[in-house]
Amino acid sequence: MHNPPENDLVSIARQGGRLNRMAVRTPTYPADVKEKNPAWRPMSLLVRTMPLRRLHWFATKRLVAHPEPGQSMFAGTEYGAVVDALRTDGHFPGLTLPKITYQEIAEFARNTGCFGNSNRRIEFVAPELADAEARFGRPLLSGHFFERSLDCAAVIAVQRDPLLADIARHYLGGQAQVITPRVWWSFPTQGSEADRSLASHDKYHFDVDDWRMLKFFFNLVDVDEGTGPHLFVKGSHRRRRIKHQLTLHVRHPAEEVLGFYGKGSVVTLMGKAGFGFVEDPFGFHICSVPTQKPRLMMEVGFGISKPSRRRFHGEPVLR
Template sequence: MHSTSPANDLESIARRGSPLKRMAVRIPTYLADIRENPTWLPMFVLARTMPFRRMHWLVTKNRPVSDGNAGQSLFAGIEQEAVVRALKAEGLFADLRLPDAIHQEIAAFARTTPCFGNFDRKLEFLAPDHARAEQQYGRSILSGHFFERSLDCNAVLAAQHDPLLTDVARHYLGGQARIITTRIWWTFPTKSASEADLSRASFKYHFDLDDWRMLKFFFNLVDVDDSTGPHVFIKGSHRKRAVKHQLTLLVGHPADEILRYYGKDSAVTLTGKAGSGFVEDPFGFHMGTAPTEKPRLMMEIGFGVSKPSRRRFHGEPVLR
C-alpha cells in the first residue's frame, strides 16, 4: 500500500489548526506571489474592503468594450445585458445551459483521464477508481483536480473561448477582463473523512480573493441534487459586506454567522441537470457542500482583471 502522510501535504497543514497557523503555512506561497507580481500584496490586503474595491473600480484604466459577440455562442437565447443586469443586482445569473454534446464530452474525458486527489499530484487516479484509490493511498480523498490536463479536452476549450462568456465578463468587469482560470474537478463522497479532511474543501461560506474583480462561470457536468454536493451562493453579498467580514484576513466564516447577517432567504442552492450552469461574482459569499451519495463533477471558467499566476494552476498549493 502506498501512503502519503498528511503531515507532508502543504494543503492539509494549511487547513488544520488555528486561522493564524493556516496563514503561516501559506507564507511561502504568498511571498512567491509577491515576487511574481508585486501588486498582489495590496490587492490581497485591500480588496476585501468595500471602500478600496470601489476606489479600484473608479481609478483603474478601463479599455473600451466592443458591442456584440465575435462568433456564434454555445448559449443560444442568452442576452449579455440580462446576465450583467442580474450580476450587478444579485451577484448571480443561474440560467446557463451547455449543449449536450459539450458537457457529455467533458464528462467522458473526466472519467477516462487521471485526476489528482486533494490538490496533490502524488495522488493520481481515475475517478471511477476512487474507492480503490483511497485504499491504495491510505487516506480520504475528497476532490480530484485535473490542473493543466483540463485544457487537453477540446470541449473545455470550446466553452472557455465562448464569445458570450467573454462579452459578459468585459461588460461586467471592464474591457481589460481576461481568463485567469479554467478547471474541471470532482468532489467525492467519502465515509472516512475526518473533520480535518472536510475542512480542506470549500465546505464553509467564503469569498474569493484572487483578484480585484472577478467573475466565475460554473457548469454541472453530472446531475446535481442535494446528495451531490451542490454549490450555494448568498445573493447580494457581493455589494453588501459586514464590517467584520472586511476587517479580517480570513475569507471563510461560519454558516450561521453568514445567514444571520445576510438573511436565510439570500442563500441559493444551485442544483440542476448535467449541462446546467450559472455565473457569479465570487466576492459574494458562497460554498460547496459535501456530497453524501454521488460524486459531483464541475467546470469553472474564471475571469479577472490582472495577470494570472504562471507558477501553478487553480488551487494548487505546490510552488514550482
C-alpha cells in the first residue's frame, strides 16, 4: 500500500477513519514530551478531572496583577466585569477591535501566503482558494499563517494590549503569560469527515494544553450564520460529565454534549468585523463550518506554563 508523505496530515487522517485525529497527533507525542516540561503529559490527563482541576486552581497562589503601562485599545472595558463573567459563564462577548486594527490584519491576511490544512507544503493566498484546491488536488478547509502572523504590526499590538494581560492575570493568576497569537482562515469547502476533523469543525471539544488557559478571539470579517460562527457551551468550564472526565478524547458529538448541558446552554458568538470575545477553552466549544463565506479570525491565548518552542501554537509536525 502506498504510504502518504510524512507531513501530509490529511492523507494520514483519512487512513484512520474514526481515529483520524489520533493518527495525526500520536506521532507528535514523543516530541511533545521531550520538548515540553516532563509534567505536561500527566497534566493533560489529570486536568480533565474536575476535582483535581479545582484543587490545582485552589492551591495556586493568586497574585494580583498590576496594570500594564500604556493605554488599551479597548476603551471603556473594565477587567473586573470580564473576569466575573468568565468565572460564572466561561465567556465574555464584549470586546471590539478598532476599525483601523482589524482592517490592517485583514489586509495582511488577504495578501500573505497561508498554509492549507496546517500543511506547510500547501501554500497559497486566500483569494486564490479555488486555484489552490485544483492545484493541490484536495479540499482546503483552513489556511494558517503560523509565525507569519508576527510580521503584522497590528497583530503584535493586539497581543500586547494591557487590558488582555490584566484580564488574564486576574483570572488565571499572576503567572499568566501570553501564547503566540494565531490568525487563520476557515473556508466554506465541502471536505470529508477527516478534513473537518483536522479543522476542528466536526465535534464539540475542550482544550487541555495547560492547567489554566484563556483565549481571546476576534472576527476580522463579518461573521453570520453562513460564515461559521463560534459556539460555546455556557457554564461547561465549571462542571463536566463523568464520562467526559474519564476519557482520553476531548472531542464529543453535539448530541452527547447538549444532552447533558441542554441546547439552551449554547451561545452563538458572531458579529461584524472587529467583534471579539474571550473564553475559558476548558468549556466545550466549536468553530462551526462556514457554508457561504470564508471566516477570518485572530486568537490571543494565555496560559500559566512555559509554552513549547517546537511547534507554532499547536502546529502538528511529524518528524
